Amino acid sequence: MTSLLVGDQEESLFLLHEQPPAILQQSESLDGIKSIQHLLSASSSLTSTTLPNQQQQQLHRFATSSHDIIPPPVRFSTNQKRHSTTNEIDSFVRQFERRLDEHRLHSQKEYDRKIQQMIDTKNNEVDTLKHRYESKLRELEETNRQLEIQSGQIQEENKRLKIEIEHGKQQNRLDQKSTQQHLKESESDAERKIHELKTLHENEKQEMKRSHSRIYQDLLDETNQRLKKMENEYKFQQTTNQSTIEEMEKRLVDLRSNIEHLQQVKQKLDEDKIQLIKNNEKLQLQVQDLINKQRHIDRDHVDKNQRYENELKSVRVRCESSIDLLKKENDIIKTKSTKTIDDLEKKLLTITEQFHTIEKLYEKKFREQQEIYQRNLKQCENEYENKIQLLKEENHEQLENELKRQKDQIQINLENHIQEIHDKSQENEQHLIKKFKIEYEQLLKQNEELLRENFNKEIDEIKRKYEHNLERKDEKMKNELQDINKLSVEIKLKHENEKQQLINEYDEFIRKLEKQNAQKTDENEKRIEIIVSKTQEQLRTIENEFEIRHQKQQSIINDQQKIIEKIEGEKNHAKILYDKQNRILNEQYSYEKNDMKSQFDFYIKKFDKDFNALKSKNDQLERKIVSLTEQHKREMMECRLTHEKNIKDLVSNDVQLDLENTIYSLKQQVVYLQQRIALLQKELEQYIQVYGHRPTSHS
DSSP states (O other), X not given: OHHHHHHHHHHHHHHHTOOXXXXXXXXXXXXXXXXXXHHHHHHHHHHHHHOOHHHHHHHHHHHHHHHTOOXXXXXXXXXXXXXXXXXXXXXXXHHHHHHHHHHOOOOOHHHHHHHHHXXXXXXXXXXXXXXXXXXXXXXXXXXXXXHHHHHHHHHHHHHHHHHHHHHHHHHHHHHHHHHHHHHHXXXXXXXXXXXXXXXXXXXXHHHHHHHHHHHHHHHHHHHHHHHHHHHHHHHHHHHHHHHHHHHHHHHHHHHHHHHHHHHHHHHHHHHHHHHHHHHHHHHHHHHHHTHHHHHHHHHXXXXXXXXXXXXXXXXXXXXXXXXXXXXXXXXXXXXXXXXXXXXXXXXXXXXXXXXXXXXXXXXXXXXXXXXHHHHHHHHHHHHHHHHHHHHOSSSHHHHHHHHHHHXXXXXXXXXXXXXXXXXXXXXXXXXXXXXXXXXXXHHXXXXXXXXXXXXXXXXXXXXXXXXXXXXHHHHHHHHTSTTHHHHHHHHHHHHHHHHHHHHHHHHHHHHHHHHHHHHHHHHHHHHHXXXXXXXXXXHHHHHHHHHHHHHHHHHHHHHHHHHHHHHHHHHHHHHHHHHHHHHHHHHHHHHHHHHHHHHHHHHHHHHHHHHHHHHHHHHHHHHHHHHHHHHHHHHHHHHHHHHHHHHHHHOOHHHHHHHHHHHHHHHHHHHHHHHHHHHHHHHHHHHHHHHSSXXXXXX
16 A cells, blocks of 8 residues: 555656656657557456455546556657757667556557547658658557457457357346246236135134024014014913902902991981980889899800800800911912922023023033134134235235134124023013912912901901990890790700801801812912923023024034145145145255356356456556555656756647647546546446345455
8 A cells, every 4th residue: 555655756756847758859749658558448348347345446536547648749850969968768668568558458449540530640741750650550550469468458458358258147147037927927826726625714713603583583583473472471471460459359348348338227227226225224124123033044144155155255255266277378378389489490590500501501502612613713714824924914914804703703792692592581481480489479479468367358248247246135135025035945946046057157258268268278289380381491592592593503514624634634635636746846956046056157267267367466566556656766866857958949839739639538548437437336236136246255
């Protein structure tokens, strides 16, 4: 680097302050310029094809410095000076040629033509100088021919290398295009197959959804029909209950009318009692007279009263015992009814438990089938995901989200429908059980209340009748104290008859109550049996329907499993074919890739060898330039002084203009070469983008 910097500094001094030596004044000619330009064209062809960017920039610096050298004007001198300076001219020309060979400046044939035209025009003016320097020019032409031959060989080699490289690039591009097309075709085939499988899968899913929707619609219709039937039955039971309630109300109205009639009778009896009291007051006076007589009679009367009271007590005990028996029977009926209700509840619980167990079994089977189906789906999805990840990584997430969304929706819909059916069935069962319980309790309460009211009313009526009879008897006894002995037998008979009548009436009343209670219990038992039979029939129908549906769903699931197995077989077959095709393509691609790599390595090795050879030559030339610059510095200083003294007299205005034109043309060549270097840099960048690395340099 120090040598290059020193060379740049010396060249800048040469451009600014120095001029060519006096040797050029005697020996420089346009023929020499021609030979120089041939050398420049040869060097440009070599450097444009082989040198990298950094070395081209360094050469460009030296080339600009060499092109900017102001050529000396042609000057006529004497023969004596000519002989003395021939050696100096030869040495300077050789040094200059070496310098031009070292740098190998970039030039082209178009500029050679222009310079050749200018040289032809100038040769007409400088014919005299050509005759003098023919001998020297012949030697220079021989050297130039050799250099041109070498440059032509180098150019041919460079062209051949370029053609080979371009041919290799074209082959690589064609191979890449063919591989890309093959990959695209395989991807399109795989996508088409995947799309067909997806469409089949989606169609199957839609059919499944439709079948499930139909099944659920059938279930809803059947449940609605059953609810309608239950509502009709409930309405019928309500009508029957209302009819019974109306009958009971009618009975209550009759009882109220009887009570009013009894109250009227009581009022009449009260009036009679008042009259009797008045009569009794009148008769008391008579009674006082008869007291003495009555004492004897009182004893008998007390005895009779005691007997009568004992009989009354016995009757009361019997009535109470009968009442207790009725109560016990009522309690027994209640216990039986509670037992029957408990048995019915237990049966309903067992039925509900069986129903729940059936539902659980069905749910378990359905879950197992869902799990199997989900496993198969997961396997299919995993396999398709592996394929899709290899083919399309971008669309994978969208497809996966759509599949998951569809699965979640199906699962949610199934769970919601099952829960709704289960909840509806439970609600209907609970509602029916509650209704039956409430109705049965209401009927029992109504019956008990009616029985109690009727029983209490009848007992009150009996008591009232009994009291009324006692009062009558007392009045009769008071009025007919005289005829007690006569009428005692009649009173006993009447009392016995009345007692028997009361007992008979009471027995008949109890029998009626027992019959009514038995009828009601029979009716309730019949209703309960009918309800139980209906519930059992409904449960049997539900079980049969569930079994039929379960069989249908199992058949559907088996069909789906068969379809899935077919799809899996097709998928495995397609996978095997795809794997075979992929293996064949990979083998072809690897083989072609290895061929391309071997060819590419071969061409790169050749290119590196040529590049290293040129690089070594360039290094040698740079070393020579560094040594020559030091030698030329002194010579240029000496030539400067002589050139300044003689340039005004020797060079004409036309020659100066021609030289300036040549300098301008050389500068344009330099600009063109800079543009060419930029284009070569772009090509190198494209090469790096295509192959991913620069051409390696083997040291």
